Amino acid sequence: MIKLLIVFLIVLLLSVFIGLFANHDTGYVLIGRGYYTVELSLTLYVVLQLASFMSLYAIIRVGLKTWHMPTIIRRWKKRNQRQKAHSASNIGLMQLAQGQWKKAENTLIKSAKNSETPLLNYLSAARAAQKRNAPERRDEYLELAQNQVTKNKTKNEFAIQITQAELQIAHGQFDNAKALLKNLKQLKPNHPQVLFLLFQLYSKQKDFDPLLDILPHVRKLKLVPNDELTAVELELYRYALKKLKDQTASEITKFWKIIPKNCQKNDSLFQLYAHLLIDKNKHDAANNLLKTRLKISWNEDLILLYGDIASNVPVAQLEFAETFLNKYEKNHCLLLTLGKLAKRCELWGKARSYLEASIGSKARRETYRELGALLEQLGEYKTAAKCFRDGLFLDQKITIAPTLKLVNFNSTE
The missing domain is CATH 1.10.287 (Helix Hairpins)
Structure with missing residues (x-):
């Protein structure tokens, strides 16, 4: 105009x-x-x-247009096909986003030939085929995508292989995905999507050793929601601590210090660490840890574990545990622990009273065993045998427990 x-x-x-x-x-x-x-x-x-010049110019222009008319028509037709393919590709991507896998696959494949981005069409069609549980067609589309790689060859191949690995994981082809992702990680060690897929893969396979290597990067890049990451971390560190059971106490403590604080707060993981210290005869260290922890977060598992500690100050241990009587006077776990600690302090009367009170609150095999051993030590063999028998058949039928009597827990007998 x-x-x-x-x-x-x-x-x-x-x-x-x-x-x-x-x-x-x-x-x-x-x-x-x-x-x-x-x-x-x-x-x-x-x-x-x-007028002559303009007429001649017009004749030449019309002649040239007529001469090039086939090319012009082809270009127009191709442009029209591309516009239709572009529109169809957008529809296919919308169908894929809406979960219409069959429609999306058909639409994307039909429009791929004339699309300006056939690579995107084939990769999206591969996702749709994966959702339809059609791995053969998925691999076919991935191969077609590979054939489209021309410019930016390395970049495009990387994108195709990431998609292939993601779909293989979704289909349970873990070994194939692992081999592919390891190669991609060598090319780009800190690529977020590669690390995320490796995290998913190792988590599914419980392959904790390589997972431990990539975990700091996954956390740093915030690739996984905190709740999911923490759950995997706890499982991973639990596995790693168990592997350290043959190592020295210093090695175990050194590893514990590198565990994130939010994981150290987990009672189950903390108990495992304390167990390892006890197994390594680091009772005083375990005593200090558990005392601190029990003041912050009291629970039955921790108080039971506290009873397994044979520190150099058993009386102080017993006195500390007795501070919880005001709040948990009838708790069978606390009473069992107090009975075991009183035995170590050679307070036989107090130990017997605690153990009998624990059985009265809730019978446990371990409590019967502790009481039976104490009664044997005191020379009450018949009563001890009855305790052992009652503990042995506890799951079938609990016989009459030893006669309980009210005692003063502050007694020094």
């Missing part, structure tokens, strides 16, 4: 100029050939020349 307006203005200006020029001096042009002559006014001659 702008070009047409410019041409119109130029013609108008030329017309005005020629008109003014002709009005001032018409002039003439004489053309002769043999016996023939033609005389024209200068104005008419200029007009005829311009």
